[in-house]
Amino acid sequence: MTITQLERTRRAAAVSEEDIRRALGAVLDPELDEPITDLGFVRSVAVSAGPEGTQAVVHLRLPTSFCSPNFAYLMASDSKDVISALEGVEKVLVELDDHHDSDLINAGLAADAGYRGTFRHEAEDSLEELRQTFRRKAHTAAMERCLTDLLRKDPGLSETDLGTVRLQDLPAARNTEALLRRRAALGLPGGGGAIVFVNHEGRPYPPGDVPMALRRARATRISIDGNAHFCRGLLRTRYEGSGDEQVHRPEGAEAADHHNLLPFTVKEIHS
Structure with missing residues (x-):
């Protein structure tokens, strides 16, 4: 194995499922103002070693199939962004499960189409x-x-x-x-x-x-x-x-310190 291959293997091994979940702790539900990890919205995280680094596959879930597509896209897109920003991550696949717009949102995320590129004429607001x-x-x-x-x-x-x-x-x-x-x-x-x-x-x-x-x-x-x-x-x-995945806080208390990575940069296509 060459030095380059050894370095790639080391970087891939350095990014763990725990690292991915910690990064996802910076992603908030925009309406509820809580981390998606605390809410139990992260259904699964899988990591594997790729030729250039870690490959991560994340599945998200929401309380209903008709949760706002805007909110759903925002959380899924932010999830992909925070994971992609981790050193040693080569490829990220984030998919939203069991939502009425899952196919549309997942296709847009995979193509890095941005919000307006994903929803096109339905994207009324920025x-x-x-x-x-x-x-x-x-x-x-x-x-x-x-x-x-x-x-x-x-x-x-x-x-x-x-x-x-x-x-x-x-x-x-x-x-x-x-x-x-x-x-x-x-x-x-x-x-x-x-x-x-x-x-x-x-x-x-x-x-x-x-x-x-x-x-x-x-x-x-x-x-x-x-x-x-x-x-x-x-x-x-x-x-x-x-419920085992949810983290509860006392009434009136703030969520844990998951907000330090905000605000994210929103990827949009305006044409």
């Missing part, structure tokens, strides 16, 4: 626009979690007071770190003097608007958490044993 919408929702929920934590710890704090809270006033905690990641994804300032409770453009709310804005933020967070709980249950019903 996938990046969709991703940005859910980044904003995730940021809103993250703000609400941090501010609600403050209200619980300080009964003397009023909702109106929350409009003047700055990042430096938040404790060094998991929810704070998650908020900072989401601000970075939106291009919002992350310095200690920055106001926490802001709109999507980074502007603070007038004092009189803070209580109502907080209620809207809480509704967004509850919706995200409720949908996640519902989808987990649907998946367990659809696939026996899938």
Whole structure:
């Protein structure tokens, strides 16, 4: 065996199933804002040695056959991207199982056709626009979690007071770190003097608007958490044993630190 062949074999052996699953932990369900690994959406991972490195085959599953094709494509495409970025990976095949658009999505992924190249005339909006919408929702929920934590710890704090809270006033905690990641994804300032409770453009709310804005933020967070709980249950019903793959977190807590690789670059064909 030549030195080049030995090196290729070493690189292929260096990428394990665990490495693949760890990379997939950076892929989020855009609506639920949780890693697909925690949700149980990764059905199987297989790795083998190819002539130039590791070959990986990943199968994904969703709670229903009619989950949004946009979301399904986004998760499958992001999965292929994060695995392809691993050093030593030669070839990646990601397939979505048991979805009404599985054939279309799988063919588009295999051909690297991009979102619009896959769905063509059905792709009404840019996938990046969709991703940005859910980044904003995730940021809103993250703000609400941090501010609600403050209200619980300080009964003397009023909702109106929350409009003047700055990042430096938040404790060094998991929810704070998650908020900072989401601000970075939106291009919002992350310095200690920055106001926490802001709109999507980074502007603070007038004092009189803070209580109502907080209620809207809480509704967004509850919706995200409720949908996640519902989808987990649907998946367990659809696939026996899938609950063993799910990772649960306490109510009101952020998901684990899986967001540091975001945002991904979206591949699209515009012609």
